[in-house]
Amino acid sequence: MAFSISFYSPSILMSSVKVFKRSLSTTRMLANKQMTVRDALNSAMDEEMERDERVYILGEEVALYDGAYKVSRGLYKKYGESRVIDTPITEIGFAGIAVGSAMAGLRPICEFMTFNFSMQAIDQVINSAAKTFYMSAGRVNVPIVFRGPNGAASGVAAQHSQCFGAWYSQCPGLKVISPYNSEDAKGLLKAAIRDPDPVVFLENELLYGNQYPITDEVLDKDFVLPIGKAKIERKGDHITLVAHSKGVELALDAAKELSAIGIEAEVINLRSLRPLDINTIIQSVVKTNHIISVEQGWPYAGIGSEISAQIMESEAFYHLDAPVIRVTGADVPMPYTKSLEIAALPQPNDIVETAKKILGV
Amino acid sequence: MKEENFTKEQIIGFYKKMLLIRRFEEKAGQLYGMGLIGGFCHLSIGQEAVAVGTHAASKLGNAFITSYRDHGLMLACDSDPKVIMAELAGKETGCSKGKGGSMHIFDVEKKFFGGHGIVSAQVPIGTGMAFASKYQKKDDIVFTYFGDGAVNQGQVYEAFNMASLWALPVIYIIENNEYAMGTSVQRSTLVPELYKRGESFGIKGKQVDGMDFFTVYEATSEAVEHCHAGNGPMLLEMKTYRYRGHSMSDPANYRSKEEVENVKQNHDPIETLKKYMVDKKIASEEECKKFDKEIRNLIKESEDFAKHSKEPESSELYTDVYK
Incomplete structure (x- = not known):
């Protein structure tokens, strides 16, 4: 589990974006308004945490380290240790804890440092999160998001490069999202967090640093994309x-x-x-x-x-x-x-x- | 002793609840034999004092979660035996509309969160419920039950570690009935003192005679106090025994008939409490017979309810997949 990554500065970009929004809010398509996928994911979590106190993040290195891939950057500072929680390296343990907290009314965002490690926890994803609503005939739902980078990274070989899209998609009870650009990342992650069912949210490490054009609409706090729509x-x-x-x-x-x-x-x-x-x-x-x-x-x-x-x-x-x-x-x-x-x-x-x-x- | 804290009525109530579990399980076994209940069915005959004694020590708002040997605990949580029996029979009136079966029963109003079919999976889940309790600044404890088989699963210790690290209000209750399916504790671990399993995580553990209601109650009360004081989790190893096989298909050839008979004759939790009640003149033999009749009637009602309920409509197949 060793990573070497680079990323753009989201804070500078975001502040310039906000200025744009205020001064040019009537211009919907401004061609050079850009956002990285990483910042889109980050702002989606930030906005949803602000909107709903039940939303919290847990996972390895999500807090003090600001995220192994910096997706949760700044959130620990903003929301504190009660809502941005570093776990030990203990995937099935924290995935199960996240599932239990969801059953008890919270809205966990459970970050896997990469989805390769979610194999340690797949029983909790499939047997506990995906099936409980059905097994309880609709009495216990599990509003949880399992998210993290999925698919081939670069130069990390077999155990760290695999797409789990087909694996998770096979299981009824789960929703599985695989965003491409910043608009997708923001609108779909927000939708996933608000969703009452368990969602597997498959990001791509190689796309995190990519900038994509975005509209004012995407920057809106209520911008949500529908799950299940291409x-x-x-x-x-x-x-x-x-x-x-x-x-x-x-x-x-x-x-x-x-x-x-x-x-x-x-x-x-x-x-x-x-x-x-x-x-x-x-x-x-x-x-x-x-x-x-x-x-x-x-x-x-x-x-x-x-x-x-x-x-x-x-x-x-x-x-x-x-x-x-x-x-x-x-x-x-x-x-x-x-x-x-x-x-x-x-x-x-x-x-x-x-x-x-x-x-x- | 704690029994002095109880009224006569309360003690009779506990006795009746244990008896209810016993008779319910006997009936479930019988209906299984008749083909009215299918699949897996794990009975907890012999372990009644654990379910009733721990629940008796709980406070309003506390939550409960266990493995697939779950009917007894759900009954201890005061759920309606009718909906449990109907669920076992796969009927639409069952608590999971016949979609869960014996291993997946729930009663959220009574704070009973299942009924989990994967050995030990409920341990992190119960811990997560305790996490939610603390997150929401509530004082609610989560009672998380698992067997002596589950204690060898890795996720138990992952949960212990975080529960202790974050001082979560969870009481771990190991129902050590001596056999994980057919493998005895002695054949699965070199260190059979299961209450010590939390020590390396800083979790205080205690071994308890799980065949005695008052002992179970007293130990659980201590654990409740420990949790309420903000000390984080506590671990109770309940030494208990299951009279029947692991599931209905198990003839239990891995242990001697004498061993089972000895427990039944000398350590039965219901007989023990009954003897106490008679000795202390809380209830007479006659009254106990009356209680048994009452319970049998209740079970008969549950049986009839299950038998006369309909199977779920075929359209139910596709409901409750997503909310």
Whole structure:
């Protein structure tokens, strides 16, 4: 568990953003208003903690250290040790404690330093958090957010690089969110914290420092995105690229390249993995007649497999001119060395080549 | 002794509650044999003094959470036996509408939070409820029960560590009935004094005769005082015994019939309290027979209620997945 990270200064950025908001509040789309995903997550937690005293954060290094990835930066200072709580390295212990506190009426945000470590705690996530509402016939709900970085990081090899999207999405009773950019991060994390059900919130370490344009609306304290609704990031008529998290970035890069050769791809950012917004995917396929799923996780029983199956079972099947193809991470544990790591992860070019192949270009 | 603090009526009340658990469990066993109850069904016959004695020492607002051997504790929390029996029978009138079964029963109004099927998972959960109590600046203690099998699970100690570190108001109650399924305590640990298991976390522990109501009550009262004084968690090891197998499918071949008979004859918690009541002229033999009849009628009502209730509608399959 060793991390080397860099990050931008959110405080400077945030104060400039606030000034902008006040002076130019009538201008909704100001092109150069930017926010990092890290700051978006941070402000989502900050706002929800301010809004609701029941909300608290616990996890390893979330308080005094300001977060292993600095996502909780400043919150300990602002809210104190009763609401921003450093735990020992004890995943199943603190996950279980968080679940119990949720059953007793609190709104915990349970940070896993990375989701790889959530495997130590998965019994509490699945058997306790996800199933209790059903097992009690609706008498005990568990309003909890399990969050932290998920998926492939960089150069940390097999045990620290894995996507748990498919794992958690398989379990009814859980909601699973996988945001891409700052707008997603803020609106969906706030929604997750307010949600009465357990939510697994899968962030991506490699996106934390990325800046994305945001609108005034996103900065609003009441900006909340609906869980279970995908977003069309880019419109196109020729092929649908459906992705989540870092995969959206890959799909958008690929769409740019495809556009240069006259292929207009529609890029769907799933945002939620469960519930899955299959209707948005179906509508897109009805229009484009072609679809590729993109994810960094493994192919076997992955998110793409689920999308593929649901398309087969829907009317979209009759609109397909080619089979659904999954572009995924390689079906191997993540290797360490750079060249092999790159080979194990989908690249924009893989998407471009796959698109060309199924379009017969 | 603490028994002097009780009125006659209170003592009779405790006796009747233990008897209720005993008869409820006997009936559950019988209905299981008849095929009216399915799946797993773990009876707590022999362990009644632990449930009733600890609950008797609790204060209003205190919460309770346990493992899958849970009917007895829920009854001790004054829940309606009818809804528990109906749940065991998988009926819509059950406390979980037939979706939870024997191992997943809840009564939030009575502060009974289950009923948890994974050995030891309730230990961090109960600790988390105590965390919430402290967070909300309440004084409510959480009684967290687990067996001698659960004490070898890692998450118990993760919870102990944080409960102690954060001085949470939780009383850990180990129901040491000597066997984790078929494996005796002696065969699963070199250090069988389970009350010592909190020592390295600074948690005070005490071994208690879990077959004697008053002893259980007294030890629990001390633990309640300890928690209320803000001293954090306390650990009670209740030495008890289960007369039946681990679950209904267990013929209990791992122990001798003599061993079981000895406990039944010489240490039965209900007989012990009965003898005390008769000796102290709190209730006569005749009156005790009357109580038994009362309880049997109550159990009969529960049985009828469960039998005559309907199974849940098929539409219930898809409800209560999300709030």
